Amino acid sequence: MLDSLHQFRFPEAELMEGEQVRAYADADFSLSHQSIIDTLSQVLGTKHIPESIVDLGCGPGDMTSRLLTLFPQAKLLAIDGSVSMIQYNQSFLEKRNQTKHVSFLCSCIQDWIPYTSYDLIFSNSLLHHLQDPFVLWSAIQRAMGENSFIFVCDLIRPESFSQCEVLVNRHAKDASDILKNDFLNSLMASFTIEEVAKQLDCVRLANRMKLVQISDRHWMAHSLI
Incomplete structure (x- = not known):
């Protein structure tokens, strides 16, 4: 099976409902979310x-x-x-x-x-x-x-399926199966x-x-x- 994702993305469903939403809502994204907010604050400073x-x-x-x-x-x-x-x-x-x-x-x-x-x-x-x-x-x-x-x-989107799996194991190792699968699909859809x-x-x-x-x-x- 080809491992490359370099030229192709695999779109996922546009809307999340049901168990997907519950799993996403219950997940702890505090570190990544706060990092994004901190970056926003730094970029804006006091100018805007x-x-x-x-x-x-x-x-x-x-x-x-x-x-x-x-x-x-x-x-x-x-x-x-x-x-x-x-x-x-x-x-x-x-x-x-x-x-x-x-x-x-x-x-x-x-x-x-x-x-x-x-x-x-x-x-x-x-x-x-x-x-x-x-x-x-x-x-x-x-x-x-x-x-x-x-x-x-x-x-x-990583360059390969293998790199997707590495990221899932690195950042969602202890997550639910639903969240792991959603993260994998999201990486391939990015x-x-x-x-x-x-x-x-x-x-x-x-x-x-x-x-x-x-x-x-x-x-x-x-x-x-």
Whole structure:
């Protein structure tokens, strides 16, 4: 069997429901999530304190909560196409008394038409779920204003199945079988940094954003300040 993933990705289901959502919500992503939030804080510094945030593909709530902790006065719109994810997110924030400035929207982002621009357009681990990556970049462009700051993170597709298995064993060794399988599928469904660079070029964001690898499995793209 061919081991190479260099030229091909294996798309997974766009929406998570049922046991997948429960496993994802119960998983401990605190280290990687906080690392991403710390990076966002460092990149923004004191030059750009957002008053409005949209969290595209918000998931079950941990990352949304960390955004609200970093920017407690901001109004935030949490969007996810999964009903279960939105329910988990809302419950997660309610337990932490963080819903005061939050609106929730269950919608696939290709159907979302923003009525305003956002100071911070944030997305973590959504791109690899999409059959068409330009669905995300188009949504970002619809939400952009003149001074919007874009911050996107996701997984990097390894060059081989073997490397996928190494990453699963390294980072999800003690996870449930459901989570291990989901992580493996997500790695195979992800894009390489070179592919993301081409996407940014196609939507004319390449000159406005910095794209870097931030871990053995993650890339980050953010607006230039």
